[in-house]
Amino acid sequence: MERLSEYRVMWVLVLFDLPTETKKDKKAHANFRKNLQKDGFTMFQFSIYVRHCASSENAKVHIKRVKSFLPEFGQVGIICITDKQFGEIEVFYGKKPQDIKAPGQQLELF
Secondary structure: OOOOOOOOOEEEEEEEEOOOOOHHHHHHHHHHHHHHHHOOOEEEEOOEEEEEEOOHHHHHHHHHHHHHOOOOOOEEEEEEEEHHHHHOOOEEEOOEEEOOOOOOOOOOOO
């Protein structure tokens, strides 16, 4: 069994700025967030969602899925980083550094 490497395990970050001016815009925004959550993403910040992936191949599957439900308007960015890079993120609330409360490792059953 291959040992999980912090350089092989990936995190997919989806960053978005979507309009919410009309009812149609608000519905598209809500649907996009719901689809992210259905695909296993969790909120990191208000418009940043993250998902843990066991490999870059698995990350590509989820990136393709996000691309399939992109909203018509607004901006969406997708970043894929290693677990090692994700672990180096420093989060500040005010001026004091806080521990990152990232979701735990996701288990995949075959």
